[in-house]
Structure formats: structure tokens, C-alpha cells
Amino acid sequence: MEKRAIFGGQTLPYLLLAPQLIVTVLFFYWPASQAVWQSFLIQDAFGTSTEFVWFENYQSLFANREYYNAMGTTALFSILVAGFSLSIALLLAVMADRQMRGAMSYRTLLIWPYAVAPAVAGVLWLFMFQPSLGMVSRGLRGMGVDWNPLLKGGHAMTLVVMAAVWKQISYNFLFFLAGLAAIPRSVIEAAAIDGARPWRRFWTIIFPLLSPTTFFLLVVNITYVFFETFGIIDAVTGGGPAKATETMVYKVFSDGRLGGDLGGSAAQSVVLLLIVIALTAIQFRYIERKVTY
């Protein structure tokens, strides 16, 4: 789409674009190309000399069992967070979509956790589940569960998943609510006249019509788990115990920390970059298809 009415002039548009282009080149393109370049280099232990090694960093990355562990952790984390937060949010949205008194106040009361920083969300959940003084862990101990996220990988994973889901529900809830509002009332009424009960109406009409929203949210939730949950993991477990909660982004951070393995860290960044680009491409393809329908 293009405008018909425009201004003439050749210099002004460049001046208007300059601030954004400068910031983008300086803080986006330059570092991103550095990451790619660095991923082909190996630095010696003292940081005095670097050597160009082609794909050696990538080879050692994909030969490393730890990297597959981080991939597996990320995949498991994504599935759990997306699965739980999407289904809980859908349930709440379907309930809030009913025409009843107070529906708007419920919306307000359900969306605010979006605004809580991931790291703060992590700290809140850590406090409840802190092994010695946490309120919930005391209850768990009362039931005979030996709860200790500081020592047990499974428990640590459960804790970060709960914090991440808690924070993500509001976002999914809002988008599901918008998706539900876009479904024509008449379709649902027609099904009701045909004698379909609410449960059946949900599965045969509402759920299929919501699938674009669900797909969009799935991609966004995966990106959320990849990047934004860094704060939760760092605040709650620090990737531990024994790397049980180390996601791919966390590994980029911890491998490169204090100038450690910069080449390996950069190679991991590039892999992440490719994953995000793939996700974006899928998203766009899908949106385009939706438009032509």
C-alpha cells in the first residue's frame, strides 16, 4: 500500500530516518554481525590471540552433550509453559466471555500479572516454595513430599514452570478474550437452536474458530519461554541444580560470562538467531494465509 499524497524533498526524509538508522546499525547490526564473526573465532585462554577456525565452534557445540541437554530443557520448558498457560487462559477466557455481571472487573483482576517483571515473579514463587520457610513447601512436607528445589532438578523445573505460567496467563487470556469476541454470536446461537449443548458447542465451533489465535499465541509463547524467562531462571535457580534448568539463552549467558568461551557463546547466539528467524517466518506465512482467506 502506498500513499498518493506525499511531500517532495530529498534531504529531510534522510534526516528523519537518521536517528533510528544510527541506533539500529550501532546497537543491532554491528553487534549481530560481530556475533556471527566471533562464532568463527577461537580465543586463547589469555585473550591475547584469536584464530579463525571456520565452523569449529559449531562442531564442538553440536558434539557437546551439554548443549543437547540445554536444548532438551528448553523444549520441555516451552511445552510445559505453553501447554499450561494456554489451557488455563482459555478456560478463564471462555468463562469471562459469558454475558454476566462483573465480567469487566474479572478482566482487570486477571490481566495485571503481565506487568510483573519475570525476575520478580520468580522471587515471589521462590518465597512460597523456599524449602525451609516457604508456606507451600511446609504444606508439602506435611503431606510427606520431600520438597527441595535447591537440590532436585525436577522440583526446580516445576518451580520455574509455575512462575513462568503464572506470568503468562494474563497475556494469553487477553488474546483469547479478543478471539472469542470476534466469533459471530449468530453461529453459536444457530448451534444452540440445533440442540448443541455448551460442551459440544465449544469443541465443534468455538475451539476451531479460535485456532488462528491459538496458533499465534503458541509462537509468541515459545518466544517468551526462550527469552523472557531468563529473569525467572536466573532469580530462582541460576540454571541449577546440576544444570537442570539451564535453557539455551541461559547457556549463552553463562558460557560467555567473564569473557569465558566467547566463540562458543557466539555460536550459540547464532543458533538462537536462526531459531527466532524461523519462528518469525512461520508466523508471517501464517498471517498472510489468514489474510487471503
Added chain:
Amino acid sequence: MVENSRFGDILAYVILTLGVLVLAFPVYLAFVASTWDPATIVNGQLPLRPGPYFLQNYYRVLFEGTGSSTRQPVSVMMLNSLVMALMIAIGKIAISILSAYAIVYYRFPFRQSAFWIIFVTLMLPVEVRIYPTYKVVADLGLLDTYAGLSLPLIASATGTLLFRQFFMTIPDELLEASKIDGAGPFKFFVDTVLPLSITTIAALFVIQFIYGWNQYLWPLLITTKDNMQTIVIGIKKMIVTQDALTEWQLAMATAVLALLPPVAVVVLMQRLFVRGLVETEK
């Protein structure tokens, strides 16, 4: 008409109320913990009602700071977070409204390339280029500065796309009329485009403010001085792995202070928040 079952209504109320309570419980518990003394918390006997230490605890975190790990009072951290969030929100709005204006209202060589250069940054978060970005900022001498905290997070396309999309909906007739009245690009921008864009700007502001306030990895890397710390970083440093050392009542007070501003923004500006969220995620 869809049937109006009483049972369905009651079920909906029960489920929604349950959802509200589960979502609110962690924050309520943090608030309760922030109003008790350390002994009550460490014993693991925290009651479910607020205690008598509210003023004392909040005064201490805000103006004196905690003992061991973070030497700065939380009010300093909150100020840092506020400046960072405002710079990100305002900076992003400023640069992206200008670039969108150029892209929509001008034809010039490399216009498409400029658009794509900006557009590509859309979904690539700072985390995928974290150490090289750190190096650029260090080389520019921007470590421990507000500019270093905010500039790299401004480099993304969401704002430009949003404004471009909105400008496309402004009728051409408005520009033609202004031109007849003798208005130049500057006057048209100030008198027509800016007033029409107010809600878009406000919606973007709300979203970017929350985004900036809640940043974690970036400030963690580039702030080394205690007095440049943001509150989200500060709270993490208060949690010590050996539980005996953590002053939980102060950490929880800080958590409440850290989540209050963005939550207030969402609740008070709900319409703008929802709009900003829905429109920037496309």
C-alpha cells in the same frame, strides 16, 4: 438465543474467582511477609494477615537499604528504573514516529531498503547478541550510564511498524488540504499527524514503559556500580542462596515496590494497555 443456565453462571463465577485468587496469592503473601519481622518468617510461621512492621520495613528498604548485598536504598534503584523505562519509552516513540513519517510521506532512493533494515530487527531480542552489544556499549564508554541502559533496547522495529500502519489510515485528503493551506512537512506533522496519533503514542508508551521497567539481563550485564542498579536487579541480589542470610521481609518489600508501578500502569490505563499490547504484537 443461547440458553441461560444458572448452573453455568455459578460455575463461571467459581472458576473466575478461583483464577483471581490463585493469581493474587503470591503477591498477597509477599505483601504479608513485608509487614513482619525476620524471626516470624524464618521460623516458617508466617501468618496470613499483615503484621505490625509495615512502616519500619518499607522505610528501611526505601531510604536505608538492606545490610549485606545491596548497599543502595531502594529509592535510588526505583529512580534508576524509572529513568530507564522513561528513556526507552520516550526514545523509542520519538525515533520511530519520525522514521515512520519519512517512510510514509516521502519517496526517496533506498526508501524500501531503509524500511527493511528497520523491519528485520522486529523479532530479534537483545539476548541473541548480548555480548557483542555489551562490547559496543563498553567501547562507547556507556557502561553504568542511562544511555547505555536504554539505547540498545530502543533498537527495534515495533514502534516504526505501528506508526507506519497508523499513518496509512490517515486520509490523503488531509494532506492535500494542508498543502493547499500552504503547510509544509513540519506544520502538517505538528498540526495534523501528531494530534491524530495521540492514542497510538499513549498505547505504545504504556507497553514500552512496562517493557523497560521489567528489563533484567541487559541491566544485569552493564551496571557494575551499585548506584546505577535497577530495582529488578537489586531484588535478585537480596536473595542469598544460604537462606539464613536473606532478609526476606526486606526482599519482599522490594518485590512489592518493584511490581507496583507497572501493575498500576496496567490497571489505571487498561484500555491503552490492551490496545498497545494487541497492536504491537503483530
